[in-house]
Amino acid sequence: MSVIAVLILFSILVAGSFLAAFIWAVKSGQYDDKYTPSVRMLFDDNEHPALKEKNKNNTNS
């Protein structure tokens, strides 16, 4: 039966990581504007060349 206890803890860990992802999403402003990104994704390549280099590794900021 102890295997269930481990599974329970594991499941909570997984669920917790989703919660963390949700909180991060709210914090990083993804819920502030729910329309523009849907249009923006249709445009190609709209980043300043200087910023592009910088953001290459950190595309989410």
Add this chain to the structure above:
Amino acid sequence: MGLSGEVSPEFHFFLQRPAKTTSYFFNYTTEIMILSESVSQEINMSCYHCGERCPTEVIRLDEKLFCCEGCKIVYEILSEKNLCNYYDLNAAPGKTQKILPLKNKYEYLDDEELTNKLLDFKDGKISAVTFFIPQMHCSSCIWLLENLFKVNSAILQSRVNFIEKKLSVSFQTSAISLRQVVELLAFIGYEPQISFEDTEKKSQNLVSKKLYYKVGIAGFGFGNIMLLSFPEYLSIDVSSAELRAIFSYVIFLLSLPIFFYCGSEYFVSAIKGLRKKFVNLDVPISIGIITLFTKSVFEIFAHGNPGFMDSLAGLIFFLLLGKIFQNKTYDVLNFERNYKSFFPISVTVKKSGEEKAIPLSQLKIGDRIVVRNGELIPADSILFSGDGNIDYSFVTGESSPVEKVVGEMIYAGGRQSGSSIELEVLKEVSQSYLTQLWNNFTTKSSEDFSFSGVANAFSKYFTFAVLVIAAVSYFYWMNIDHNVAVNAFITVLIVACPCALALSTPFTLGNTLRIFGKNDFYVKNIRALENLGSIDTIVWDKTGTLTESGESEITFVDGTLSSKEMIWVKSLVRNSNHPLSKKIYASINEAAALKIENYLELPGKGIQGEVSGQKLKIGSEHLFEQFAAEAKTPGELETVPPPLSSEVYVSINDEVRGKFKIQNKYRHDAATIITRLQSKYDSYLLSGDNESEQLYLENLFKKKENVLFRQAPLDKLNFITRLQAKKKRVLMLGDGLNDAGALAQSNVGISVSEDILNFTPASDAILNAKMLKKIPGFLKFTTISIKIIYASFTISILYNLVGFYFAVQGLLSPLFSAVLMPLSSISVVVFATVTTTYFARRKGLL
């Protein structure tokens, strides 16, 4: 124009009688082809940039047509920078560039102190700023604004928030200044709206983010606790006590953030209410939550079973969801505007012969300022030079401009029309008559209880009843079985937790708010909506609310006048103070200063005089003998709305040359709306204007005493206060600054606006002027919504009664509660949303 001319009569026939047989259809396809060609030609005649119809002299470039130089320049820039994608995404996405911003309009942005206030961020190298750009309207706008770096490489990044119509720009400070960024935007047709208010930063959004966190955590806890409670639900006998304990402890841990973080605001609000000796709905909710929690903690540690934790988590989760739903906010709209957002950010000051734009905040007493045509007078001042022709319509409601001569005092808030004038500032901006007036207005008390008034009024009795039932069942059981007594007492408190009750208002009114929003009627919050449901008196403003705001359209018809003759007309009407004369005067652009001889004013008829030896007569049809026979009797004139279109005839040397047609005035359905509403509500009209339309309006409002003229802003405010003293609940509809006080004082103030993104005075709701005709429908629907709330109350009380039935017997099991609570909540939510949507459909609001 070309449309009706080129379509053959057969096609009209086709239009009227839809093709029943295919042969019909084939016969007329050729016609359709011709038609579509003519249509496409029509479209091609429109400006490639802004889509407006091109004037007769078209500007051509790259086989494209432009309506004005401005549009062409924008196109040139975009094509040079390879940004023509702008035109591919949407046809003619631009805004007409006919009126170009003044050259040194943004000079004030060179002021460092001011720019620092506008900037969001600055580190010497890079600056970031956020602009409000109401012009953005399509994906082309987003595309272009996000590609600003291609126009000027000093701009590093520009990000659009389309919903809020905001653009965040970060740029290299060394290569481009804030002023240049603004000018660049203005140049490509996206002139940012920068107002005095922007210099005062305020943070929002934090509240709503917190709510999202709370919902996330509560949802997480709710799901996991339910999962861990499954053995209990299915009555699985968990043989290992150890495992059972682990389950319980995990549930306990999960419940901690829910109780202390997510639920905390209910406790805070309940205590706040109790301190004010007021039992709001948060009180029974808090009692329920706390009982649930303590009882469950006791169960977990004493018996190792999870108790009611699943109910607790579900309850808080649903309550928070309701909160998110009711917090529908209109980010673009501003309900709390004060004079600062009405005033410009800069003003042109003349110092030692040089004109310089400075920020308004730096304006000092004694400064000499220049106010151009259409500009706002920012502070009380004295006219120093020029012809003052001040339009106070937004401040006082008076529709005709006031003439001022040198040396006269001019109050802030008026708009100069005509040539530019110079003024000497008498008072500081914050001390001006207008701003003082604004500051005097009492702002409505903003109690921040989480629930609506209806629910709170109800909760006093509810809480009392619950406590009585709990106590009675306790004392009933006490002598029989002490354990059952305690259990009954606790479970009554638990089951009484008015979750469904608390959800009925947010979902009903939240949905109503959305439905209204779809109809361009934006209500501030559900509290305002509730107030709207209880009003019994409606007060209308005239200018700009019942009448179309802005200038009236003046055309000369049935003949033509040469520009020389126009000057004569202008010279003559200049002498008259009649509103129509003033309107005609303002509409003629030619310079006028000819001397008038033998000037004569014939009251009710018109004016006459001699200009350059020519005999001129200007006036109504009564002035001319040839119309005398057709003239209407005075009685007839009083029943038809006189101002819908005024006609002013012009004769030169006794020959009628045509007439001025002056149109604007009452909105399309104004009369119908007022008549419809009168059966249910007391209606009043407060006009800042003169009595020229008295008879018509008195007929419309039935009672003479219900129509008041020449009402100053303070008179309007006092009028509302007097009505309220008579226990009337007042709805005020107004548009301008002159109504600001009345709008704030009334129980519900709706500000009517042609363009909702433009300035509107502080109010409870903003209504697009085009939707004025729906006001009766909105009011009716609000009362229906209130009724739906009462119906949902009944449903949730029924659930409570079922719960009580088991609870008083001490029979309420955790499982039963875990089913009953979500069931009641969900059914109330479904009932509220479905019924509101259904009635909205029936009332034609969806």
